[in-house]
Amino acid sequence: MVAIQDIEAAYVRLKPVVHKTPLLSSRTFDIRTGNEVLFKAENFQRVGAFKIRGAYNKISTLSKDERTRGVVTHSSGNHAQGVALAAQLLGVKAVVVMPKIAPQIKVDATRGYGAEVVFCEDSSEDRERAARQLVQQHGYTLVPPFDDEQIIAGAGTAMLEVAQEVKSLDYFFCPIGGGGLISGNAIAAKHFFPSIKVVGVETEPANDCYQTFRQKRIVRIDPPNTIADGMRTQSIGQRNFEIIMKYVDDVITVTDEQVIETMKFFLERMKIVVEPTGAVASAAMYYNILNLKQKKVCTMISGGNVAPDLLKRIL
């Protein structure tokens, strides 16, 4: 299992490369909920999301031989751009498998970071098969999105930055897609703030980890229809499961509507652009699902990459 030392080692690798993202606050938000909330703003991270942390940590810990051969991943979201930029910074070839129907803007962004894009049909199976084929044919190393120790350790460096700025915290709220982000950050949070409560948040349609947490076994759901596109994963990974069962205190859900209202608050009052998945953890505080009072809380804003059309619809 990932240890705090792995996260500290990742931090040393990442420090010269990633942004130390700010901890934001809002009087209006605090007055509304009756708590003191700090937002870890990974929407200001390079590539617009936390994903560069895990991807860079993973690729920089590959052997020289693996780095010479290159890496591959299958994603049309933030992970693709994280891998593309991390590989470019480390001088490693990156291939990203994307469905033919991926939006041109995402294809361009991934190519903009120097990655090669390979197209496939549009199902998880097709994408995984295409990636596996590339691994076999070219000896590329697969960079998985969340079920990987170095990915988890890299993601956890965000909480290490929080701990540099904050002396105490009562609660940490974190979104859960595949579970990579919460895994790394829960380990770090419990290390730096031993009495902290770590709460995972999903949207109701994407409640696989909510079920997993209660049934104490990995529950797989049908591809959920939710505004939080980073939560369209059908289940968390094995390593993520083990860490979440050990370090996470609760998993709760919010509605898509609550996520939209929270995004609006971020835009209109705090002047920041947050993607739907990035607003999920804060929505749990905006609607104070746990009825907290006078607690010091950190919520994770995981990213800010919203398609202009979606932003328009939300407004």
Add this chain to the structure above:
Amino acid sequence: MVAIQDIEAAYVRLKPVVHKTPLLSSRTFDIRTGNEVLFKAENFQRVGAFKIRGAYNKISTLSKDERTRGVVTHSSGNHAQGVALAAQLLGVKAVVVMPKIAPQIKVDATRGYGAEVVFCEDSSEDRERAARQLVQQHGYTLVPPFDDEQIIAGAGTAMLEVAQEVKSLDYFFCPIGGGGLISGNAIAAKHFFPSIKVVGVETEPANDCYQTFRQKRIVRIDPPNTIADGMRTQSIGQRNFEIIMKYVDDVITVTDEQVIETMKFFLERMKIVVEPTGAVASAAMYYNILNLKQKKVCTMISGGNVAPDLLKRIL
């Protein structure tokens, strides 16, 4: 004329009250223009714009008697909210004259900060007359939006914060509406960075100060039709004129279209919401109007209050 000591005195008053706003940067922006640009992010200021700085400084320097009687202003923009919040924080009654047709959202925001809203017909003359009447009837003190020494000194505290973080600067770009923001910041900029060039920026339709600067006399234009609503003032003030002629090196213009593209860059790449007027100075760098190379530049983002409908149209 306002001196650096006035700005330093204002800073002492403001420090416990206003946010020290961050200096943001963007690799993508820097690569595009070939310069190093720092954005002073007053869109993250309280009330979403720099206006709280001048308003709070002005009201806190009124006599006890004046404060007991209360203050009045006429504005439907950021200045109204700056005055309302500053008065609330100082326990002073505030009355804001607004045209009957002001959007409900602005009326609500101003009332939300505890100010009384008085409605009038929709012309500058009507608004000024209504405010003057209130001054005569109730002994309120008028808090002018830009042509006032304490308003100018308060606005200039933004550059004092910049100078705490940055050792050298080659250029400072600042938007010009009535001239309050650039007046205070130009004085501070020339004090802390003696060889700096201070450049004022307007949109082409709102080019009254561009003309003023060249004709060396205050030029008044018809109410301009520009996306930058903070620049719909028809001329700068007398005090602002004197300071601008002494401390500003050039006044240039950008098009409304350039402002819109710069707002989009802020939204899509930097994940921040900037209002049109707030994007004007940065637009001059985004399109590198002065053809600068390898300069260290600060641009002022004056505010982030955009109506959701306008934001939608821009996207």
